[in-house]
Amino acid sequence: MTSTAHHATPPLRDFVDAFGRLLDTQPDEPRILDEGAALLRTLVARDDWLPDAFAQPDPDRYQQFLLHVDADARFSVVSFVWGPGQATPVHNHTVWGLIGMLRGSEFSQPWRLQDDGRAVPDGEALRLDPGQVEAVSPRIGDVHRVHNAYTDRVSISIHVYGADIGTVRRHTYPAEGGRKSFISGYTAPRTLP
Ligand code: FE
Numbered sequence: 765m766t767s768t769a770h771h772a773t774p775p776l777r778d779f780v781d782a783f784g785r786l787l788d789t790q791p792d793e794p795r796i797l798d799e800g801a802a803l804l805r806t807l808v809a810r811d812d813w814l815p816d817a818f819a820q821p822d823p824d825r826y827q828q829f830l831l832h833v834d835a836d837a838r839f840s841v842v843s844f845v846w847g848p849g850q851a852t853p854v855h856n857h858t859v860w861g862l863i864g865m866l867r868g869s870e871f872s873q874p875w876r877l878q879d880d881g882r883a884v885p886d887g888e889a890l891r892l893d894p895g896q897v898e899a900v901s902p903r904i905g906d907v908h909r910v911h912n913a914y915t916d917r918v919s920i921s922i923h924v925y926g927a928d929i930g931t932v933r934r935h936t937y938p939a940e941g942g943r944k945s946f947i948s949g950y951t952a953p954r955t956l957p
Pocket residue numbers: 855856857908910
């Protein structure tokens with residue numbers, strides 16, 4: 765699968781171009797997370813570029829709209845749209861990820877895996893407010909649960925991952941222990957009138 769959304773607005777196109785140039789230099793993961801976070805902070809510093817079709821909540825579950833996937837699947841960019849009170853299961857990513865808050869707020873609670881394989885909360889939840897960026901990866905902590913900080917409004921964050929994340933086989937960690945395989949896919953954007 766190739767390339768960007770033809771609808772990409774200038775801030776998103778500039779971000780994708782800059783991120784591609786960063787990856788062209790074959791940086792190690794710490795540099796991707798450091799310099800990539802700076803690029804993402806610039807993208808989410810303003811909230812006037814995300815097309816409405818990629819900002820629509822669904823009453824039943826949070827939405828994951830693909831904004832861009834790199835031609836070589838080096839990275840993908842996704843808008844996460846949280847309806848009021850919506851939350852993810854405890855899950856991992858298997859690749860590096862950057863999360864930038866565009867609109868509203870969310871909480872990310874880190875979890876860790878015990879020796880028996882059961883996941884338990886690990887430390888304080890991190891609140892992300894507009895303009896802020898957090899990172900995940902198998903190296904720095906890859907398991908978390910995320911929820912909309914608001915029960916009465918939509919929140920939106922922009923995620924960047926080191927793969928075509930919608931095709932990656934990864935895991936959720938149910939409360940009863942063990943893990944379940946899942947592939948997230950993407951939400952099909954609805955055409956708005
Ligand atoms: Fe996540």
